[in-house]
Amino acid sequence: MATAQAQLETKWWSGGKSPFNVEYGKLMMWYFLMSDTFTFGAFLISYGTIRFSQNFWPDPNHVFNAFPFAGHANLPLAFVSLMTFILIISSVTMVLAVHAGHHMDRKGVIKWMIWTILGGFAFLACQAWEWTHLITGEHAVMIDGQIKEIGTTVSMNPWGPAIKGVMHDGHQVYSTGPVAFGGYFFGITGFHGFHVFSGVVINIVMLIMTVNGVFDRKGHYQMIEKAGLYWHFVDLVWVFVFLCFYLI
Amino acid sequence: MDHQSESTEITFHHAPGGDDTVKRIIRTTILLSVITIIELALGFVIYFMHKGENPSHTLILFIKGVIVILSLAKAFYIVSIFMHLGDEIKNLIMTIVVPLALFIWFITAFIWEGSSWLNLRNTDGHSKPNIEKHQAAPEGKKPGGVE
Structure with a gap:
C-alpha cells in the first residue's frame, strides 16, 4: 500500500528519472518482446486464415501421436505435453534465478541458470526428434492413381482424408492433404525453436558472466532479469503454438 | 558507474x-x-x-x-x-498491454477473410458468385417440388 501511495505522489514526467520506473535496457526488452508478439501473432493468424479457408485440415491427434522408443503406439498429445512441461519447468527455474539475483545470491543464480539451460536443451532435443519423425515417417498416399510413400515436408502432406477400403502393406491409404500444413508447422515451430536456441545462448552467456562475478562487481543482477524476460517470452509463445497446432 | x-x-x-x-x-x-x-x-x-x-x-x-x-x-x-x-507501475503496464488490443481486430479480420475464401472455393471462385447459386438452387428443386 505504501508503494501504491508513493506511485501516486511521484511526478513521473518531471525528468531525471525513468517515467516507467525501470532501467532503460529492461524497458527496451519489453518493447522488443511486444514487437515480437506481433511477429508471432502475424504468423499464427496467417496460419489460422489458411486453415479456415480449407475444407479439410489434418487432425493433430492423428499426425502427432508418436513418442520416442514407443514404436507405432498411438499416443496423441503425449509427447507435446512432455515438451510443454519441460518449458514450464525451465521457466520456473529461470524465475528462481531472477529471485536469487535480487538477493545477490551468486551460487543460487548459477544453480538455477544451469537448470534453465538444461531445460532449454531438453526442449530443443524434443523438437529435433519431432521434426525428424515427421519428415522421415512415410505414409501411403494415393497420388495420380498411384500409391506413394511420402513424409511431411514443406511441399508434401500425406495427411489427407482416408480413402475408404484402399490398403497398402496393411496400412490405410490417404489422399494428399493441404500443402500449407507442413509449411506452417515447420515455419512457426522452427521460428519458435530459433527463439529457444537464442535464449539458451543468451542464458549460457549470462551463466559465464555470473561465474566470472561480473554482476557482483556491478552491484546488481539486472542482466539476469532481462534474459529472464526473454526466456519467459519463449514459454509464452509456446502456450499459443501448443494451442494452435496441437490442441485445436 | x-x-x-x-x-x-x-x-x-x-x-x-x-x-x-x-x-x-x-x-x-x-x-x-x-x-x-x-x-x-x-x-x-x-x-x-x-x-x-x-x-x-x-x-x-x-x-x-x-x-x-x-x-x-x-x-x-x-x-x-x-x-x-x-x-x-501502471504507466509501463499500459504501454505494453494497450497496443495488444490491435490483435482483436487483427484476428477478427483475418478469420473473416479465411471464411470468405472458403466460401469462394466452394462456389467455384468468381465464376459462380454465391448469389447465383442460391438463386439456381430453388429452380433445380422445382420439378421435385411440384407433385
Missing part, C-alpha cells in the same frame, strides 16, 4: 520479497500445471469425440473455445507473475 546510473533512473524498487515470493512462484507453477492438465484432458475429450459416431461440432467448437480461454489465462499468469509485469 552502471550501479550509479541504475539507482538514479529507478525511483523505488519492488518490495524485496523473501519466502513470500518463492511461495508465489510455487503457487503459480502449480496453477499453470493444473491448467495445462485440464487443457490436455479437454484435448482428449475432442479426440474421443472425433473417434465416435456423429461428433457434435457445436460441442467440439465450444470445448475449443474453453481451451483458448484457458490458454489466455496461462498467458496472463506467465506475464503478470513470472515476468513481474504485475509488479511494475
Whole structure:
C-alpha cells in the first residue's frame, strides 16, 4: 500500500528519472518482446486464415501421436505435453534465478541458470526428434492413381482424408492433404525453436558472466532479469503454438 | 558507474520479497500445471469425440473455445507473475498491454477473410458468385417440388 501511495505522489514526467520506473535496457526488452508478439501473432493468424479457408485440415491427434522408443503406439498429445512441461519447468527455474539475483545470491543464480539451460536443451532435443519423425515417417498416399510413400515436408502432406477400403502393406491409404500444413508447422515451430536456441545462448552467456562475478562487481543482477524476460517470452509463445497446432 | 546510473533512473524498487515470493512462484507453477492438465484432458475429450459416431461440432467448437480461454489465462499468469509485469507501475503496464488490443481486430479480420475464401472455393471462385447459386438452387428443386 505504501508503494501504491508513493506511485501516486511521484511526478513521473518531471525528468531525471525513468517515467516507467525501470532501467532503460529492461524497458527496451519489453518493447522488443511486444514487437515480437506481433511477429508471432502475424504468423499464427496467417496460419489460422489458411486453415479456415480449407475444407479439410489434418487432425493433430492423428499426425502427432508418436513418442520416442514407443514404436507405432498411438499416443496423441503425449509427447507435446512432455515438451510443454519441460518449458514450464525451465521457466520456473529461470524465475528462481531472477529471485536469487535480487538477493545477490551468486551460487543460487548459477544453480538455477544451469537448470534453465538444461531445460532449454531438453526442449530443443524434443523438437529435433519431432521434426525428424515427421519428415522421415512415410505414409501411403494415393497420388495420380498411384500409391506413394511420402513424409511431411514443406511441399508434401500425406495427411489427407482416408480413402475408404484402399490398403497398402496393411496400412490405410490417404489422399494428399493441404500443402500449407507442413509449411506452417515447420515455419512457426522452427521460428519458435530459433527463439529457444537464442535464449539458451543468451542464458549460457549470462551463466559465464555470473561465474566470472561480473554482476557482483556491478552491484546488481539486472542482466539476469532481462534474459529472464526473454526466456519467459519463449514459454509464452509456446502456450499459443501448443494451442494452435496441437490442441485445436 | 552502471550501479550509479541504475539507482538514479529507478525511483523505488519492488518490495524485496523473501519466502513470500518463492511461495508465489510455487503457487503459480502449480496453477499453470493444473491448467495445462485440464487443457490436455479437454484435448482428449475432442479426440474421443472425433473417434465416435456423429461428433457434435457445436460441442467440439465450444470445448475449443474453453481451451483458448484457458490458454489466455496461462498467458496472463506467465506475464503478470513470472515476468513481474504485475509488479511494475501502471504507466509501463499500459504501454505494453494497450497496443495488444490491435490483435482483436487483427484476428477478427483475418478469420473473416479465411471464411470468405472458403466460401469462394466452394462456389467455384468468381465464376459462380454465391448469389447465383442460391438463386439456381430453388429452380433445380422445382420439378421435385411440384407433385
